[in-house]
Amino acid sequence: MCAHRSSCPQPHDTAAHVVAAHVVAAHPEQGWSLLCDGAIVFDDTGELLPDGRVVAPHRVPADRLAVAA
Numbered sequence: 001m002c003a004h005r006s007s008c009p010q011p012h013d014t015a016a017h018v019v020a021a022h023v024v025a026a027h028p029e030q031g032w033s034l035l036c037d038g039a040i041v042f043d044d045t046g047e048l049l050p051d052g053r054v055v056a057p058h059r060v061p062a063d064r065l066a067v068a069a
Helices: 014-020
Strands: 023-027 032-035 040-042
Touching: none
Parallel strands: none
Antiparallel strands: 023 032, 032 040
16 A cells, blocks of 8 residues: 555554654544555544554643643
8 A cells, every 4th residue: 555665664663654654545524544554543643553453542641731821
């Protein structure tokens, strides 16, 4: 599926593949995008990998968020 001149990192390397893989189909109205390596990334930072594994959202705990004055 990927058309990179150098191949994409494997989807199990989550941090690297999200940065290196290209979006091939974006659906912001539905909250997800398909990457060229076959992974689906969601706006809540969760992922569905091509082999069916799920990567849970990795959100910042609410007490660590900055509050605007």
